[in-house]
Amino acid sequence: MSARATPPRRGAQRTLGAFVRKELHHIVRDRQTLAILLVMPLVQVLLFGYALRTDIHDLRVAIVDPSPDARSVRLRDRLEGTPRFRVVRTATTALALEDLFRRGEADVAVVLPARFGESLGRGEPTEVLLVADASDPNTGTIMQAYVRAALAGFEADVTPQAGGPVRIRVESRMRFNPTLESANLFVPGLIALVLTLVSALMTAISLSREKERGTLEVLLVSPLRPWQIIAGKVLPYLGLGFAITCLVLLAARLAFRVPLRGSALLLLAESVLFTIVSLSLGVLVAARTESQRAAMLGALVGTLMPTALLSGMIFPIASMPGWLQPVTFIVPARWFVVIARGIMLKGTGLAYLWRETLVLTGMAAILLVAATRSFHARLD
Amino acid sequence: MRTLRFLLRKEYLQIFRDRLMVAQLLILPCIQLLILANAATFEVKRAQLVVVDDDRSAASRGLLERFRASGRFELVRPPVSAGAADEAMLRRVAGVILHVPPDFERELVRAHSAPVQLVLDAEDGAAAGVTLGYAQRIVADYASELGATLPRSAARRAPAAALDVRTRGWYNPGLDYRLYMVPGILVELVTIVATLATALSIVREKELGTLEQLNVTPVTRGQFIAAKLIPLWSLGLAALAVGLIVARLAFGVSIRGSVVLVFATASVYLLAALGIGLLVSTIVETQQQAMFVTFFIVLVYLLMSGLFTPVRSMPRWAQWMTQANPMMHYMVIMRAVMIRGAGVREIAQPLAALAALALAVFSLSVLRYAKRSA
Numbered sequence: 001m002s003a004r005a006t007p008p009r010r011g012a013q014r015t016l017g018a019f020v021r022k023e024l025h026h027i028v029r030d031r032q033t034l035a036i037l038l039v040m041p042l043v044q045v046l047l048f049g050y051a052l053r054t055d056i057h058d059l060r061v062a063i064v065d066p067s068p069d070a071r072s073v074r075l076r077d078r079l080e081g082t083p084r085f086r087v088v089r090t091a092t093t094a095l096a097l098e099d100l101f102r103r104g105e106a107d108v109a110v111v112l113p114a115r116f117g118e119s120l121g122r123g124e125p126t127e128v129l130l131v132a133d134a135s136d137p138n139t140g141t142i143m144q145a146y147v148r149a150a151l152a153g154f155e156a157d158v159t160p161q162a163g164g165p166v167r168i169r170v171e172s173r174m175r176f177n178p179t180l181e182s183a184n185l186f187v188p189g190l191i192a193l194v195l196t197l198v199s200a201l202m203t204a205i206s207l208s209r210e211k212e213r214g215t216l217e218v219l220l221v222s223p224l225r226p227w228q229i230i231a232g233k234v235l236p237y238l239g240l241g242f243a244i245t246c247l248v249l250l251a252a253r254l255a256f257r258v259p260l261r262g263s264a265l266l267l268l269a270e271s272v273l274f275t276i277v278s279l280s281l282g283v284l285v286a287a288r289t290e291s292q293r294a295a296m297l298g299a300l301v302g303t304l305m306p307t308a309l310l311s312g313m314i315f316p317i318a319s320m321p322g323w324l325q326p327v328t329f330i331v332p333a334r335w336f337v338v339i340a341r342g343i344m345l346k347g348t349g350l351a352y353l354w355r356e357t358l359v360l361t362g363m364a365a366i367l368l369v370a371a372t373r374s375f376h377a378r379l380d
Numbered sequence: 381m382r383t384l385r386f387l388l389r390k391e392y393l394q395i396f397r398d399r400l401m402v403a404q405l406l407i408l409p410c411i412q413l414l415i416l417a418n419a420a421t422f423e424v425k426r427a428q429l430v431v432v433d434d435d436r437s438a439a440s441r442g443l444l445e446r447f448r449a450s451g452r453f454e455l456v457r458p459p460v461s462a463g464a465a466d467e468a469m470l471r472r473v474a475g476v477i478l479h480v481p482p483d484f485e486r487e488l489v490r491a492h493s494a495p496v497q498l499v500l501d502a503e504d505g506a507a508a509g510v511t512l513g514y515a516q517r518i519v520a521d522y523a524s525e526l527g528a529t530l531p532r533s534a535a536r537r538a539p540a541a542a543l544d545v546r547t548r549g550w551y552n553p554g555l556d557y558r559l560y561m562v563p564g565i566l567v568e569l570v571t572i573v574a575t576l577a578t579a580l581s582i583v584r585e586k587e588l589g590t591l592e593q594l595n596v597t598p599v600t601r602g603q604f605i606a607a608k609l610i611p612l613w614s615l616g617l618a619a620l621a622v623g624l625i626v627a628r629l630a631f632g633v634s635i636r637g638s639v640v641l642v643f644a645t646a647s648v649y650l651l652a653a654l655g656i657g658l659l660v661s662t663i664v665e666t667q668q669q670a671m672f673v674t675f676f677i678v679l680v681y682l683l684m685s686g687l688f689t690p691v692r693s694m695p696r697w698a699q700w701m702t703q704a705n706p707m708m709h710y711m712v713i714m715r716a717v718m719i720r721g722a723g724v725r726e727i728a729q730p731l732a733a734l735a736a737l738a739l740a741v742f743s744l745s746v747l748r749y750a751k752r753s754a
Contacts, residue, residue, distance in 0.1 A: 134552040
């Protein structure tokens, strides 16, 4: 194999150009895949922007009131009149609650004791039971807090103020994203996800397809050098990834006014860096696997899954258990998400993000060398 | 019937001969479940706190002490100036800034009311919201504690609170997020296994040209489809069983309701999942396309299923759209049965919707398949 002819330099560039063109043909010819690659991120931006929210605007309350009287009716009115609350059932016994919760028709139940009004009238501390469906712990806790606030309002109404309890008012500011717009939170992560999908997955599949069909062997004995083959495979996807990044940013900007407070140039440069890392991973996966399906699986498990789960794009890294947090360090997307959020939401630059950038650069260098080598190995 | 038996044997052989396929179908769910259930939480274990204390009084120090003692906050450095705190947040050293204004203690004594300011890094909004909840609880507890010790400005003591509110969180008193996530993740895994495997298995025969060969044999389309889907249907159930065992062993998450009901509803749901896979196989030509199309559909279904964000928080039009999503109905059923121990009667409504959808998707895909290859 070492008898491979070494073509003159200009010829080498021409062959590379031709090879890139061939690869581009492959991409453009497969309309369906291309359409999905372009439409998928846009649909995701729309879903994240419009449909996926965590705020609770419809809280279904059940009230158990064994002995209705003027005071308990006042409490019921209070709950019914609270915005976001919807009283779905008023019962006299708590027996119906189990069924109601199991059907998923109520979120919270306020259970008043027997002779609630009398006891309250005598000025005794009156116990009220607040039952929440805590299947979803976060929502359950938030809903409890809402109902508690409504009950406190009722309490203030019926008891005369004297001195008043001590209150410390918490004024909270959500810095960098005051209204907690989910589009702002997800778009930076979405860019990472889409870039991984386009670069790692597509490259892995396209390379392993050539392997499966035997055309890779043909390429290897052609005058193309290994790095040229890799460059030819990788460059079109680099371009595609770049175009999709711009598309996502534009859509997010136009539809949801997702800010880009820092330098757009820096963000694009970092995206290219991240794309190179993902592409190298894709090449490595293809080099290690024998069939298209194996490559798909490898790319899914090795790149896409970590990007979605361990990058912090959806689930905060701070909430992961101690042993899992260090694992996220080897996930390139983790660093990219920090960078993208920093540039887009905080408007910070390299002065604050140099460490993450350095990590990505290091990863790119190591993986690029490893990817090229994995092809050298196949030559002998 | 005999033809079907031979075809079935061929399919099972093909599945088990292909180690990768088996790995994909059975081992992958376990790994995913282990990672997902641990990673997919919004609970925040420890937030990095920086304090700006402009009051420097006993009251402000007390508040600080409560934050530290709660175990939810880690004081990353001693109290600093406001500028330094902002810088720490930009550098991602601090996630929360607690700002105690001057005259905090004096206001508390004088008016029984004083503000504190909390600044949260909302770059990670989910975490910020949860952290704010923790902080508010700590501050409220501290306030009621102070109420007992502070000298009263009014002569007589305020009456004890009139309402004594006790809270219970049913079905998940320990507020364990994994208990909530595991059923949803199982649904996702079953879907991916069934849909992707169906699409890939048929498209591969297309790519290799063996589908054409089968088409000229006396095998009818019904037999072919049945032979393709029955093994994958059983594998989907097997994947669910493996997932349930892993959930039980690794997280102690068990089924509160009936096991039979879980598998019975899964069988219905799998019809829809397999149907979608079949549908995908009719519109694509290559495995790569099959993979991307499936991936796209499953992703949209997943996001609109309520796995990560509650369906009832969506705008109305989106809630209507989720009604056409079999995954959403099955997610509701699985959560009801596994977490709340619901029986058939309690899940009748989503189950009816799921069955109708499954039937519709399945017959549409079979019809389309028959037409196309005719």
